Amino acid sequence: MTDLYTFAILVFTAFFTIINPLGTMPIFMTMTSTLSKKRRKQTAKKATIVAFFTILAFAFSGQILFNFFGISVNSFRIVGGVIFFMMGWDMLQARLGSLKHTKDEGQIDAYVDDISITPLAIPMICGPGAITNAIILMEDSQNLTQKSVLIGVIAFVLLLTYLILVGASTITDKLGETGNKVMMRLMGLIVMVIAVEFFFSGLKPIILDIMHS
Incomplete structure (x- = not known):
């Protein structure tokens, strides 16, 4: 039982640090600043649900998919x-979210669907780090109990992420x-700085592999 608690704490710490909902919150605030409170809540809910099922999909079949398509x-x-x-x-350029100013419900729905999947769910919440972590920890899980704990802790982290993003609505309203x-x-x-870090952290190993080969 002690080993199970240790495993749960390890999973929680790893995923909460990698997903970093507190870091995602300001970006979520800017992208949904002119949406209604209800729409922001809807966006946060959809983003976390999509991220959860994406992480699970990669946890169970990520390595197979990566090998099948020959991607890394x-x-x-x-x-x-x-x-x-x-x-x-x-x-x-303050161009983000131009569709939000329209009264057309269809366009607002499309905007919410768009940003909740990309970039909020993927790659912000469910990024390369979270996917890699899920694959490794699923492979390290030695029995069904550990796999269940892994899934439960991931769900808990994403629930916390949802609550933090919803809480950002109050801050957004006060900022004006x-x-x-x-x-x-x-x-x-x-x-943009994060983007450069992401890009070169992926590019460097590929270039080194090409040079070695």
Whole structure:
């Protein structure tokens, strides 16, 4: 039983650190700043649900999929870096979320669906680190009990992520329109820096492999 608790703490610490919901919160705030409170809650809910099932899918079949398609986690990092950079550039120009100002419910629904899947669920919440971690820990799980604990802890971390993102709505409302625009530009710079880190952390091992071969 002690080993099980130790395993649970290990899983929680690893996933909470990698997913980093507190780091995701400011970006979520800027992307949903002009949405209603209900829409923000809907976006957070969908993003965390999509992230949960994506992590589970890779946990159970990630290594097989990677081997089948001949892709690596490093390639995933490069793509994530490109997505982050494009998103950061739009945030820096304060162009993010132009559809949110329309009264057309269909367009608002499309925007919520769009950002809740990419980039919020993938690759922000469910990024290369979370996917790699899920694959490794699932392979390390020696029995059904440990696998169940792994799934339960992942669900708990994503529940915490959802609650933190929903809590960001209060901060967004207090900042006001000007505050949210300033926040968006600052976050844009940070996201672009993260994008560069993602891109080169994936590119470096690939270049080293090419040089060695």
